[in-house]
Amino acid sequence: MVSAGLTLVFGMMGVLNFAHASFYMLGAYFAYSLQGVIGFGPAVVLAAVLSGGVGVIVERFFLRRVHQYGHAHELLLTFGLSFIIAETIKLVFGNYPVDYRIPAALDFAAFTLGRQQYPVYRVLMAGVAIAMFAALFLLLRYTRIGIVVRAAIYKPRMAEALGHNVKLVFMGVFGVGAALAGLAGAVAGAFYTTNPNMALEVGVMVFVVVVVGGLGSLGGAMVASLLIGIITSLAVGVDHSLVDVFALVGAGPWAQSTGGLLTLKLSSLAATLPFALMLLILLVRPGGLMGEKA
């Protein structure tokens, strides 16, 4: 799942950012506007940089002012921001999906499984997501920058006292987060559709992934996104309903005639399963799979 890459960053930012999916959308639209001028590859890279730039501006001039008031204010601000970005996109590009597609050079099959081909672009998307994860992980775990960033997030006062510019670090982290979301959007927008609703479409799932994985945990987000991807994909193939369960004890015909919930096929619920999973996680392990103990 492509949202893997997007969510990885989201978890560690420390701010509840409702507008994160909007950066994803911005990335797709930036890449769409630029691809005609400078080609697909450079457009994707530049789109990520531009989204990051917007992220930096948002952090510097908006988020920083409300940061001291806590999560609720940040949340409200980014929530409003997500609407503003969506409406601006509608004003500039119109209400309908735009003509942003995979370039012909990348539109071929990587390999064939049975009757089905596996598109090379999908491999590429997975590659980008994995590269993003690996780079972030290494950066945070093994470099000096990583130490400073982690310190600035968990113990801002202490980091400041040691002479690090915490504000700059926050701006940088938010910018990088926005840039990665933009990169994900630029890459995924071509494969899926680029329309003014795309932020809404992935936005909810992003939150589900973060909650399931555990707030603030990179590894948790990775595991959660893979888990959700696999569960929904497998569920599509399962045409069983509760009728089959009843049939085991010989009550199949009764359940069939009762209808309603009993005949609902699992496959028709595939897109709802992540939410069920989230509820289950919240009940059993409120901190998420790999989150800190609350």
Place this chain on the structure above:
Amino acid sequence: MRAARSAIPFAAPLLVLFTGLVHAGPVKIGVLETLSGPQASTGIAYRAAVRYAVDKLNAEGGWNGAPVQLLEYDNQGGPAGASDKLKAAVADGVQIVVQGGSSAIGGQITEDVRKHNLRNPGQEIVYINVGAEALELTGEKCNFHHFRFAGNAQVRTKALVQAMKQANVLGTKVYSINQNYSWGQDMERSIEENAGPGGYQVVAKTLHDVNKIQDFAPYVAKISASGADTVITGNWSNDLLLMMKASKAAGLKVRFGTVFLDQVGNIANAGDQAVGHYVAQTFNPEAAGEEGAKFVASYKAKTGRVPVATEPQTVFGLEMVADALRRTKPKAGSLDVNAFARNLETTKLKTPMGESSMRASDHQVLLPLVVSTVSADAKYKADDTALGFKPVKTFTAEEAAVPAQGNCKMQRPG
């Protein structure tokens, strides 16, 4: 006693309000569409078409010597918003409510209208449905004050199957995939019902969540495993686009028979992946010939865009409303909604596509349909691309029609 007296100051303005309603002067038409939020693009298209038709009606003299007033309400994308705004519209004196964007919202409006009319005899309102295609609206929920000016799953599927069969592109194995709500379930049932006349077998059926799925690859794997030649689907918007993209990416050799491929932006986004797929439309400018060209030019002059997807059917629906209005004489200076509804039941209209008429038994319009395929040869291109919809076969209203549903028991005012 004291309580009763203190209630008078509150009751008096209400009384004035209600008596004011009875003697509303000019006819007010209210558009109750989704004008904000994610689905706004659909609602705005309906609104443009209604505006065009009402302007035309007023240019031709309006009703009873006065121009018809058009009021616009934003239902905010859901039945709850629609229900609230319907009350506001009634308070504003709206007698004709127009909506089309969603069957879920349509279901709410038709129920609210029915209840309002039961409780307020003499102050009826009428619901002009220009796009909510769920069968129940003309089936078990059918009522005297609801009129549908769009197709439905049965007529769309019937036309699609017949045209694709004649063009020899239907094959014998059909996969049915639809969205899991009233419209998608109707489509699934219609696809099964047409298996006999279409000479195919439904190899598998899928219902999925509406506009929640980003990745259709697992569904495509199922289609592939079923060995289907053709996929028939009532999906619209992103669900349709994502599914076509995923099947193309998987190198699947199937043909799509669709209902909503002509929505704005679909061809732009799908591009070459849409070529060779089919769509059952209510209007196609190429099939409509010279009259169609005139209509397209006039619509473009007024709104700045060519009419696509659901806009023409909305315009023709409102023209039928205009025709019925003209034949309804004012009663004490205002519109008698029941008399108007009776006239609407007998309306016939010559559209560029052929003759449309209203069926009195269930208030379903009988309208001509055209089945088209996406091709570079089309005379009119879609979305500024090199592709357009090439008509394959047109059906007259009689050919396209399916019988009224048996569960429609319409109560007529005495």
